[in-house]
Amino acid sequence: MISIIVPCFNEEEAIPLFFVELEKTKANIAHEFEYIFINDGSSDYTLEVLRNLARKHKFVRYLSFSRNFGKEAALYAGLQAASGELVTVMDVDLQDPPELLPRMVEMIETTDIDCVGTRRTDRKGEPLIRSFFAKKFYQLINKISDTEMVDGARDYRLMTRQMVDAILELTEHNRFSKGLFSWVGFKTEYLTFENRERAVGETSWSFWKLFNYSIDGIINFSDAPLNIASFVGAFSCVASAIAMVFIIVRALLFGDPTSGWPSLVTIILFIGGIQLLCIGIIGKYIGKIFMETKKRPVYIVKETENENKKNIHL
Secondary structure, eight states, X not given: OEEEEEEESSOTTHHHHHHHHHHHHHTTSSSOEEEEEEEOSOXXXXXXXXXXXXXXXXXXXXXXXXXXXXHHHHHHHHHHHOOSSEEEEOOTTSOSOGGGHHHHHHHHHHSSOSEEEEEESOOTTSOHHHHHHHHHHHHHHHHHOSSOOOTTEEEEEEXXXXXXXXXXXOOOSSOOHHHHHHXXXXXXXXXXXXXXXXXXXXXXXXXXXXXXXXXXXXXXXXOHHHHHHHHXXXXXXXXXXXHHHHHHHHHHHHOOOOOOHHXXXXXXXXXXXXXXXXXXXXXXXXXXXXXXXXXXXXXXEEEETTOOOOSOBO
16 A cells, blocks of 8 residues: 655645546556545635545545644654555645656665655746755755755655654654655665646745745754854954953053944944854754653644544644
8 A cells, every 4th residue: 555645734726636646646556545635724625625535535534733733743644644555745736746656666666775755856937046045955954964965855755664664753843854754764766857836826835934944954953053153152252362462462562542432332242243143043952952842742633534533643
């Protein structure tokens, strides 16, 4: 069986199109399909569409969250719910080509690899500023982190049960799936495809959300920002000591002329800014630690295809 995990947030129009396309692909794969849709607190008729699908097809399952917990929580919930020996993650907007799935299954079954990932060869259709910062993010994260992340890689991938079980052992609250997929290891190969536009609707990922998501990725997989804070603090300390020696020597040789207050204010603001920067960097890490220590569930399920009411699902 292949479990297909599909996070959904306000995707009432995309779900039927996605299901039809996957059913077409199913004819080329000698495996049963298990659909697991995750309704991530949608405010439209996404849940009703999923209810109708589940009534018509026994192999369609869904989890409906009590509120919006984010895509990372939805992916984690889907992985926990999946029962297939092979598991794939796909976006419902059809930006992930379903026609690649038969090839992915073939690669898994005929080689010794554990995962077949996908990556885009271009970013056509995306705003230039988003594409620029995305490329810079991958360049930066691969320099400062021991976990390699492939530029253009999608969440869309086919994984063996062994790899999925390894990912589920990572129970952290602050999740960055692209990094987790790489961190667990296992042999992975990538299929490439040209970027595709959404079939319907508009993306819920704004530039600001993507920026915050990239910051989370850096913090979750690198301590380089802390090293930067330490370096800046050490540099400021050395610079201050040099400046102090210079002032003392100048006073001994040339007296102590009264300097203007603007230079003093500028120095104070500069040092204060450096301190706030370092405190802010440290604060981000402390915030992550704080969220982990509270041990809150990653998500809460309100309804499933069996209409079982659940309170908390860790």
